[in-house]
Amino acid sequence: MSMKENNWIDRNTFHHSDFWDLIKLVEEKEKKGLKISLCIPTLNEEKTIGKEVLILRSELMERYPLVDEFAVIDSGSEDKTLEVASNYGADVYLASDILPEVGNKRGKGENLWKAIHQLKGDIICYVDADISNIHPRFVYGLVAPLIHREEISYVKAFYDRPLNYSSGLRPSGGGRVTEILIRPLFSLFYPELSQIIQPLSGEYAARREVLEKIPFPIGYGVETSHLLDLYQLYGLETFAQTDLDRRVHRNQTTNALGKMSFGILQTFFNRLHTQGKLDRMPDLETFYRRFEVEDGNYRQLIQEVVEEERPPMIEIEGYRNRPDIS
């Protein structure tokens, strides 16, 4: 790994506890004249939305005025999501009512994209609606690097505070799609981006000025496309990531993950195509990059995985010389 990569992890990886002093954070935000909008995209989330709205509004708007605007943007829930969210004081919007002239597409990415138009903040923080252990850190941990460091434009969450197992090590705790699909793809085509510990996490905060410049897939590919597009435009230095400890959420079936992977692959290959990586295929990387954690430090492990190949057996003289092979 190059020194540059190492430095990025050291400089741009945070833990939410780095920003525990919310009074200072609010002061810094106000000094810089920043406005922060919080958006929760929803579709049938009545079980968890009430708690998210209650806690985030109460702690980050009333107790500490870090968030200036808080909106739930819904894709057309059929349960009580909208009722519960507005009972606890959220501004609730239907995605289909925002920019009606561009039509309505159903998907999380649609809500995130329309939030840019609906919300006024200089920074927009997106938090998924299905977090059952919601805590203010899910927001302040993500917006704080943007408040403190102007060169950072996009902050991604990662989870599961590292624990030392008997071996002293444990994997980075990415989801199944991250470990099986995204990390190998990034290792092959975008090795630098493989330092982002959980590229698919649904919580991130970004500056309006970068969000308005990139396209939004409406479905599963939105998180991947953000990383690829912003990396292309601004390079690795625009990113940061924050450890938010534990996140408890619904577990998805393998079928659902297959569908998700299919969507992500479409987004990924579109980018490879537009960035000329398919037409002018570079030599493929042979280093597989993943993370391990030891004593609270994140360490990227690089393994060389060379898929050597044997030629068709028929090309081997010894085989062809067998008496029964003519």
Place this chain on the structure above:
Amino acid sequence: MPVEQIDTEALLNDLLRDFPSRTEKIREKKDSFLTDAVLLGEIPSPTFGEQERVRTVVDRFRENGLSNPGVDEFGNASAQLPGTEGQSSILIMAHADCVFSPEVRHEIQVGSDSMTGPGIADNALGLAAMISLPRLLKELGIELRDNLILVANCKSLGRANLEGAHGFLETMSQPVRAGICVEGSTLGRLSYSGLGTLRGEITLQVPSDYDWKRFGASGAISHLTGLINQIREIPIPKEPKTQLVFGGLKCGSSYNTSPRQGSLRFEITSEEDGIIGQMENQLNEICEQFSAETGTLVNMEVVAKRQNCGIPYTHPLVKTTRSIMQKAGITPQVDPSTGDLNALILGGLPAVTLGLTTVENLREINETIQLDPLYSGMCQLVTLIQAIDQGICEA
């Protein structure tokens, strides 16, 4: 009619006049204490393991700008809201421990009109209500003459035998006018007496040299059953009211192996301390005799013991509390306490325990609190504090 009584009634009527509008104001300001109920409820806090929850309470005390926030040598969190005169104090206590072990997933679900999760009523809500008092008083425009001492006491339940509350009261140096214990459960609860209680655990062990060929030989389950049958023969008087409850039985772990040990947890409550003493002696005798006759090792350990105590039903504190409840449309349910109230009253303080809202599935994983009744439950608490502050509850 004496002049003093007229003034007291007039003062109370003044306070009660604003009850409906205050309840509405509290409903508008609900977010802060509901949030605290969730955040505190999601921190496991078994008895003797309350440290993390207590730390969070102290953080809240600090954030709310209270004086002297800290944790004492017993593990209790406390802080003060100084009064305008500060010559006396009002003590508000809420226990920080709950009955669930850390292995239970402490997740609180928030619905439109209810919250559900282990320990939300007992006593995350009581803690959150206690923490919210300084902010609520400010928002309601109430300034107290007395200091308000807020305590999240630990080591309250079960084996802890009110250790935290006793410790706090023993070391408290300020004059206190009265105390209120705050519990999430249940709206209408009015406790002004502490019930004499003895909690114990009987352990039975089949020794390693036990003669399995002897007449009547058996494993721990059969022996414990025999022991329970003998205990049930103890006569339990109806007057004074007395009760013996078997609360827990642990024995064995398989289908086909006789266990060698087991334990039985029980509680005796009685309005008469002498009865509790007699029953304790009888239990000890039964254990000794059973041990001798069966060749097993039987041991009884008393883990908690509380004396009867109380203030009269006619005490102005109780009377005022009843008046407030009546105004709020809350039906008082007089219920002697076996909790922290005992420590306060035995410590010489006039005190009551109040519940805040209606609760379902108390002490189950799906413990549920209703939000709508909570706001009048909070308002009764605020109004009672004000009444104490204005001297309405003095004997």
